[in-house]
Amino acid sequence: MLLHREALAVLGYPGEVARWVEDYRAAMPHHEPPAPRFALDPADASSWRPALGAFDRSGDWEVLFARELAEAPWRQVLARWWPRLLPGLWAGLTHGVIRTAHAVRGLAAAEEPTPAQLTEPARGLAYWAARWTALPGQPRLTGTHDLAAAVAAVPRPPRQEGERPGPGMAAGRLARLGSLPGYEEAPCLPAADQAPRLLGELTLRCADVCLHHPEVYPVPLVHGVTAPAAVRLVLPHRPAWWSPRWPRCGRWARPS
Structure with missing residues (x-):
């Protein structure tokens, strides 16, 4: 909810925030997140890596990130965890990276982060x-498509009998995507050193897909617009050692 409030404020509609919050609370069921159970050690991959993708560990993740952000500057925490989490970008229809990016934009605008501003990245990262959730297949930097051709080449999983619009449908189609002909080549692009420009182009291409396919359940398509836009928000805050190149086989130039 905070990311929508932040977006409304940045777009020049702060007076709409309170009404939007009340409408959202009425329209969507809200549940308490799972409570923390077991501590996670950020320095020990055998501790945190098995908890990736385990929603019942979300409380443990939030405690971890709250502690990380209390002990180190937020840019340092982001630099440590962005390469670890990026291969699982699909997380919750990309809401994880979107929420994190909005939190980063708020932090970057503050001279000194408030406790509330540090709570939001902890929850977004958690x-x-x-x-x-990792995408299927292995993205490589050896493909022949330009970005427009890559987007056009992604196959569309056929709708299965009884499939209903919603998050479950999107997750099911994602699981089937890797086995479809043509998918393995689609996400592979030549080495790219112009990430901001390419992310902007990807946002534009995905918006074009949304506009030209009104017959498709729109929510996953909309996230094809908001997710690359969110990643682009974070790029100015990356440390100097981050490679400008895209992931190779799901790993960044300096994973840790």
């Missing part, structure tokens, strides 16, 4: 980690 949701991302707890919903961590």
Whole structure:
């Protein structure tokens, strides 16, 4: 909810925030997140890696990130965890990276982060980690498509009998995507050193897909617009050692 409030404020509609919050509370069921159970050690991959994608560990993740952000500058925490979480970008229909990016934009605008501003990235990163879901296949930097051709080449999984619009449908189609002819080549692009420009182009291409396919349940398509836009928000805050190149086989230039 906070990311929508932040977006409304940045777009120049702060007076709409309170009404939007009340409408959202009435329209959507809300549940308490799972309570923390077991501590996670950020320095020990055998501790945190098995908890990726485990939503019942979201409380453990939030405690971890709250502690990380209390002990180190937020840019340092982001630099440590962004490469670890990025291969699972799909997390919760990309809501993890979207929420994290909105939190980063708020932090970057503040001279000194408030406790509330530090709570939001802790929750955004925790949701991302707890919903961590990798795309099928192996993205490579050896493909022949340009970005427009890559988007056009992604196959569309056929709708199955009884399939209903919603998050479950999107997750089911994602699981089937890797086995469809043509998918393995679609996400593979030549080495790219112009990430901001390419993310902007990807946002534009995905918006075009949304506009030209009104017959498709729109929510997953909309996230094809908001997710790359969110990643682009974070790029100015990446440390100097981050490679400008895209992931190779799901790993960044300096994973840790």
